Amino acid sequence: MSPIGCFRRWASPLKKLQHKHKLLIASSFTITTTTTTTADKGEKPSRPFPPPIRVSLTESAGRGVFATRSIGSGDLIHTAKSLLSHPSLSLLHTVCYFCLRIKTTSISIDQAVFFCSEECREHSKGFYEIEKKADWSAFDEQCRMRGLKYPLLVKRLACMVLSGIASSDSLDILQPASLSPGMIVQMEEEFGSLRYTLTKAGIMDDQMAFLTKQWYTGVLARIRINAFRIELVGGSYEDLLLSAAASVEAEAAVGNAVYMLPSFYNHDCDPNVHIVWIDNVDARLKALRNIETDEELRICYIDASMNHDARQALLFEGFGFQCNCLRCLSGD
Numbered sequence: 482m483s484p485i486g487c488f489r490r491w492a493s494p495l496k497k498l499q500h501k502h503k504l505l506i507a508s509s510f511t512i513t514t515t516t517t518t519t520a521d522k523g524e525k526p527s528r529p530f531p532p533p534i535r536v537s538l539t540e541s542a543g544r545g546v547f548a549t550r551s552i553g554s555g556d557l558i559h560t561a562k563s564l565l566s567h568p569s570l571s572l573l574h575t576v577c578y579f580c581l582r583i584k585t586t587s588i589s590i591d592q593a594v595f596f597c598s599e600e601c602r603e604h605s606k607g608f609y610e611i612e613k614k615a616d617w618s619a620f621d622e623q624c625r626m627r628g629l630k631y632p633l634l635v636k637r638l639a640c641m642v643l644s645g646i647a648s649s650d651s652l653d654i655l656q657p658a659s660l661s662p663g664m665i666v667q668m669e670e671e672f673g674s675l676r677y678t679l680t681k682a683g684i685m686d687d688q689m690a691f692l693t694k695q696w697y698t699g700v701l702a703r704i705r706i707n708a709f710r711i712e713l714v715g716g717s718y719e720d721l722l723l724s725a726a727a728s729v730e731a732e733a734a735v736g737n738a739v740y741m742l743p744s745f746y747n748h749d750c751d752p753n754v755h756i757v758w759i760d761n762v763d764a765r766l767k768a769l770r771n772i773e774t775d776e777e778l779r780i781c782y783i784d785a786s787m788n789h790d791a792r793q794a795l796l797f798e799g800f801g802f803q804c805n806c807l808r809c810l811s812g813d
């Protein structure tokens with residue numbers, strides 16, 4: 482995947498999705514893009530293209546994903562490439578800057594960040610050329626000090642837009658979080674820091690015309706609700722050692738990423754689908770039990786082992802909704 486190619490693989494389905502989004506109020510749509518079979522991974526593929534899902538309006542949770550046919554327990558429903566990803570700041574030298582794969586060799590290919598392959602380096606060329614022009618130390622330090630990870634995703638999207646490999650409205654179709662005045666003030670500070678860093682790097686105002694306070698807060702509001710924290714489940718012995726070391730440093734996640742289709746999955750405290758990452762940022766959506774045609778597919782956004790009140794509080798604070806899944810309604 483070249484840097485352009487990578488995003489273009491999404492740009493075309495994304496355009497289709499955005500176009501169809503306009504029709505969504507009146508009807509639903511069936512997904513006809515991006516899925517793979519998994520014979521090589523020893524998984525039972527549900528069936529080849531297209532994935533057996535459609536996005537439609539639910540009764541009480543906005544849009545959701547529904548099965549277009551029965552799906553067997555353990556089946557791979559579909560895979561998804563990220564639209565946007567960024568490694569955890571403490572793992573910049575040990576996790577691929579593009580696909581978040583953990584480094585298994587001690588050979589250092591790049592001084593500042595690590596790319597696991599020529600392919601990932603190629604994919605990153607567009608945004609990384611822009612990123613390299615600037616000194617991000619103050620911006621990154623601000624994120625580190627405040628424990629913020631999402632501004633890094635906005636920074637990456639801004640650099641992708643500047644390099645021409647993404648459109649500034651790429652995430653517009655996703656649901657935004659509602660923001661408190663306090664959050665907006667903090668976001669505006671981060672925006673100032675991002676814009677200042679790019680200006681100092683010689684990026685001209687007309688190139689950055691899209692980069693307004695409104696754009697920054699709008700993108701961050703979408704990332705807040707739709708970003709996934711990436712924890713890899715597969716990999717080598719070295720990966721296990723690294724993730725053990727990372728958890729000691731309270732950084733069990735290799736990074737964060739935003740996807741298109743997975744963003745339409747609603748939450749359930751007793752989900753029928755889960756999302757897994759084996760050795761890089763590519764997501765796999767798998768059925769946890771048998772699913773009937775037209776049943777809504779839901780994943781769990783949080784740690785489902787928490788008690789009822791803790792789950793409700795976390796979902797309300799993090800995602801702004803009161804969960805009314807069957808498990809919550811039963812008081813469990």
Ligand SMILES: C[S@@+](CC[C@H](N)C(=O)[O-])C[C@H]1O[C@@H](n2cnc3c(N)ncnc32)[C@H](O)[C@@H]1O
Pocket residue numbers: 541542543544545655656706707744745746747748749800801802803804805806
């Ligand atoms: C990642 S989005 C899921 C897709 C979203 N429904 C849409 O229309 O784009 C998360 C948002 O969906 C809604 N949602 C997800 N699960 C829900 C649930 N169990 N109960 C109520 N609302 C839910 C909430 O508004 C939440 O902030």
